[in-house]
Amino acid sequence: MSAFEWILLVCMITVGLCLLAGLALILLTKDILSRAVLSDMLFYAMVCFYLIWTIRNDTFIAYEIAILAGLVGGVMPTLSMSRVVSRGRR
Secondary structure, eight states, X not given: OXXXXXXXXXXXXXXXXXXXXXXXXXXXXXXXXXXXXXXXHHHHHHHHHHHHHHHHSOOSSHHHHHHHHHHHHHHHHHXXXXXXXXXXXX
């Protein structure tokens, strides 16, 4: 393995540990708003993990998936967060 592959491996391990820590916090917290924020964090960590993986493994639609995840991840959490904060009222 080259030095760059080692750096990618360390990055994937770090993101994976952050994913597990966020999942543990979701399971342990009782506050609905905190769970909503942590679920967004988990989504972006999964996108980050995927992008790190695509640096080493070449795919045809790697960056299209990342762009779609960024668009959906930017709009949908904002809408869901506003619904959580307003307690479902419009």
